[in-house]
Structure formats: structure tokens, C-alpha cells
Amino acid sequence: MTDTLLKADTAKIVNQLRALVLLTRTEEQVARIRVGQARTEAVRRELTQNADHAAERTKAITEQLRVLGGVPDVVTPAVGRLAAFLKATLEQGEPLEEALLQDLSLEHQLLDRATYVKVLAEKAELPRVKALAERLITAHSATVEWLTVVLAEEALGGPAALQPTPFQRVAGGAVRVANAPVRFAANAVNEVLDTAQQRREEAGQKLGEVAGKATSFTDAVRETLTVGRSAALRRAERIARREGNTEAADAAKAAREELGDISAAELPIKGFDSLSTQDAIKAVKQLRTAHEVNVVIRYEETHKNRTAVVNATQTRLAALAKEAVGVDS
Template sequence: MSNTNAKLINQLRALVLLTQTEEQVARTRISQARTDAVRRELTQNADNAAARTLEITDQLRALGGVPDVVTPAIGRLSAVLKATFEQVAPFEEALFTDLQLEHQLLDRATYLKVLADHAGETEVRKLAEKLVEAHSATVEWLTVVLAEEAMGGPVALVPTPVQKVAGGVARAVNAPVRFWANTVNNAVDTVRQAGEETSDRFSAVTDRAAALSDAVRESLTAGRGATLRRAEQVADREGNRDAAQAARSAREELGHVSSDELPIQDYDSLTVNEAVKRAKSLTKPRDIRVVIAYEEAHKNRAGVISALQTQLASLAKEAVGVQS
């Protein structure tokens, strides 16, 4: 066996393992799809990965290589471990590991193509070109999904409950309380460092801290929407625009807004087709996020959510320089 042939076989074996992992990851993502369209796309991706596994195995055999019977099991195990460990990480980190896997598949497919060219293995070269095209598309898709997340989402995939706690949604929900807590802590620390513990300024700050602690306790027993709205009103009254905005953003993230707060007028009276048409006019990720959250919380019309998601994806593609 020539050195080049041995390299081809080694790369094909590695690609079988990674492609098997890719398939299982895609299947775990199906349950996280935000829309039916994304769910269908992920299902097709998983099926395509399974088909690619068979094609790679056929080429491996054609070159005289023996497929590793353990490889599929390892691929599935890798996907299971990945899905398990990513639960304690923020959602964007899970997407980055997906992207890392696709980049490795793309890079190995590119390397395989060059090896096949050098060895004169036409069929392997054709397979490598097919793999390069498939993984390039997936890399682009994941890059856009990450851009959607960076722009404030919501993304095509929905974080699991544990990931929500670890990442974005928890940050949004806790933003007002965390802002107030940090404000009080910083104020107290500043006063203490200045040696003013006994001054009226320190008394005022500590009294405020106690009052805010009571407000936090109330927020734990009241409805989230009402609590956040109350926090926004209090912050507005006290002239604290940052805290008011944090509370409003949290309400928007949870869909706790009224129809007259939406960036689309008379939203509740719109039919599906009318809402879809208006969705295409939105140019700010924040506006799209607000409407999606409201739609999911109140009407949950799949066609409208899909249209809003498509509009957000278009903005994300523009942000990362991906051609539509």
C-alpha cells in the first residue's frame, strides 16, 4: 500500500467517525428547532449525513480499507457526550462546538480532495468535492445562526432549559435585579472606601439597598411580566434610564409586552398573510425579537414566526457578509 493510499484511507476513516457524529448532533438539534421549516432542514441534514457516511464507507472499501465497526458507536457516543456536556454551557458555546465540528469536516474534505487529485483517484475526488460543498453550506448556516444570537436573536434553534439558565435568557430575566444589585454594591463600596460610613450619604445608600431587597423579594412572588413592568416604572420615575431599559428588554425577551408596544401597528388585527408581509419590513433585530416573543406568547402562528425568523436570518447574513 502506497503512502498516499494509506493517507486516503486514514482520512476516510476519520471522516466516517466525524460524519457519524455530525448526524447524531443534527438529530439532537431537531428538538431545538424554533420552526417547522428549521425542523425539516435539520432532519434533512441528519439524513444527508447518514447518506454521506455510507458513501465514505464505500470509498473506503474501494481503496482496500476495512471500515472500523467501532466507529459508528464512537460517533454516536461522541454526540451523546457533546449533548450532555453542552447543557452546562451557554447556548452560543454549544453552537461554537457544532461549528468547530463542521470546520474540521470541511478541512479534512479539502485535504482529501488534494490527496485524491495527487493519487489520481477520481471517485474519491468527486466525493471530496461533494463533502466540501455540503460542509461549506453548514458552516455558513451555523455562522448565520451565531450572528442571529449576537444580534439578540431569537435564533433558529431554541436553547434547552438548562442552557437558558447557563446563558442568554437568564441574563435577560435577571438584568434589572442584577443592575440594581450592582449599583447598590458599587455605591456602598465607593462610600466605604471614602471613609464615609457614618455620613448621611452612606445611610441613604444602605436604606436604598434595604428597600431594593424588599422589591426583589416581591418580584419572586409576583408575575414576571408585572414585576418587570413595575421595575421599569420605578426606574423611569427615579430617572434611571439604564435600569428602565434593562427591565423593558427583559419584558420583551419574555413576550410580556402589549400589542401597542410592538413595532408593527394594529398587530393583533393582522391576518397571517398581512403579518408576514409586515415582518419583511422590519430592519432592526430588536424589533424582530420583540414581535417573535409576542407572537410565541400570544398567537404562536408558525407561518408568522417562520417569516420573522427568515427576516432575522437575512439581517444576520448581511452582518457577516454571507450572500443570500
């Protein structure tokens, strides 16, 4: 390899390593921000470790920059922190899934750049840079897989490893409002709950129009019924079934399930309340659908809230999410 080509490849590597330092600093700060959104202590520890490992990778990349004659960038750490801060601030105005998709985009960029550096290092015969690139590829591949599974958990309707901030909950609701006639559905629910006999015909008509909009119905119920929600939802479900509005009744039941306002008899595991922690964990592992797992999670969190059982249900949901996205367990 000629000196000119070698210098050209080295210059490309230096440029990519500088970019990787900046992005890795951002990755570290994002991980530290996400610690506050961790749903369980296990996830909190994992995110803290991810942030610490990102800091170690930043140090290793910086060392290689020095070896290659790249001038250490004293501004990069501050820029990385600023980028993470801006990202965290801006994403408060969007649903959690959008924030996670941006996290995933960042990890893909880190993975793609590391792969590019590996090829450059092979060509330039720089074994230490190649080894570093392989280390980065392994780390970012694992994070891409983890984020993909978290997003799949969210898509399956379950409590993902990360929970939205209060602002993101509002943002998520705003998106649903923009995409569906929630206010109309809310009015329909209110009419069902108010003087059922007097408004039987009108309520029946409106509930029929709500059929097929179960998500919209559920969000409306959550918005309008804050006091005595369980009794109100059960009454709405009972009236809807009596009037033949099966889909609307199912939507009301889905709302109760999401809120944890169901009886033990409605759970997919018979005699769940009487099971010991270990037996409950064994039963959870046999659940076949995300819906069944979600119902048990909501019920357990609302009633007994046994840490081991909640963790087992979340592990089962993660396994189903991996199946959904084709990730090996």
C-alpha cells in the same frame, strides 16, 4: 508518478477517509440530537434531513475505503455514536452558544479534511475520490454557513433556529451570574418595587449604579419576579423614569419585551393587532433592526402565536443575521 509515491498518497487518503467516517458518524448523531432542540417544524425537518444525508455520506466514504483497500472499521459507527453522546452530555453544562460553537468546529474539521482529500485525490489521479471530496465540501460548507447564521441570530438576541435545553438555560444564566453582579442588581430592583417613597433616595442611588448593566438588570428581573411580572416590571419602569434613571427604566422595558409583556401600542408596527396574517407578514419583512424583529417575535408568540407570522419574523431575523456575518441570502 512512481508506485512508491502513489502508495504513500493512497495511504494518506485512506487515513483521512477513516477519520471522515468517524467524524461524519458523530455529525449524524449530533444532528439527530439537535432535532429535539429545533424551534420550528421546518428546522426539525432540515435537521432530520441533515442527519440522513450524513448517514449517506458515511456509506459513500466507506465504499471508497473498500475500493482503496482500506479495511472497513466496524468499530467506527459505535465510536461515532459514543462521541456524539458524550458531546451532548458534556454540553448540558454549558450555554447553547458554546455547544453551537463546538458543532461549528466539527463542521470546519470535516470541511478542512475533505478539502485535503480532494487535493490528494487530484495528485493521485483518483477521480471518484475527488468527486466524493467535492460532495463533502459542498455539504459541509452549507452546514458551516447555517451554523454561522444560527449563532448570529443568537448574538442578535433573537430566538435562534435551535433552542437551549433546560440545563443549557441554567448554564447560560450561570455564566451571566459569573460575569456580572446580578444579585446586586436583583436587590436594587426589589428595593425599587418595595415602598418607593420610603426608599426613594436609596433606590435612586442603586438604580443609578445599575445603569449601563441592562443585561444584568434584565436577568435579575427574570429571576426574582415570577408572579405578576408584567405589573411589577411596569411599576419598576415607571418609578425609574420618574426618578430620572432612564437607563434602568429602559432595562426594565427590555425585560418586558423579552418576556412578551408589552402592549400592541409599543410594537414597531402600527396597528399590528388588527393586521391580517398576510399583512402582518408583509410588515415584518420591512423591519430594519434585530431589536424590532425580536420584539414582534416575543409579542406574537405570547399573544396570537400565528405560525406563519412567527416563521416570517424568524426568517427576517435570519436575513439580518446573514447580513451581520456577511453571508449572501
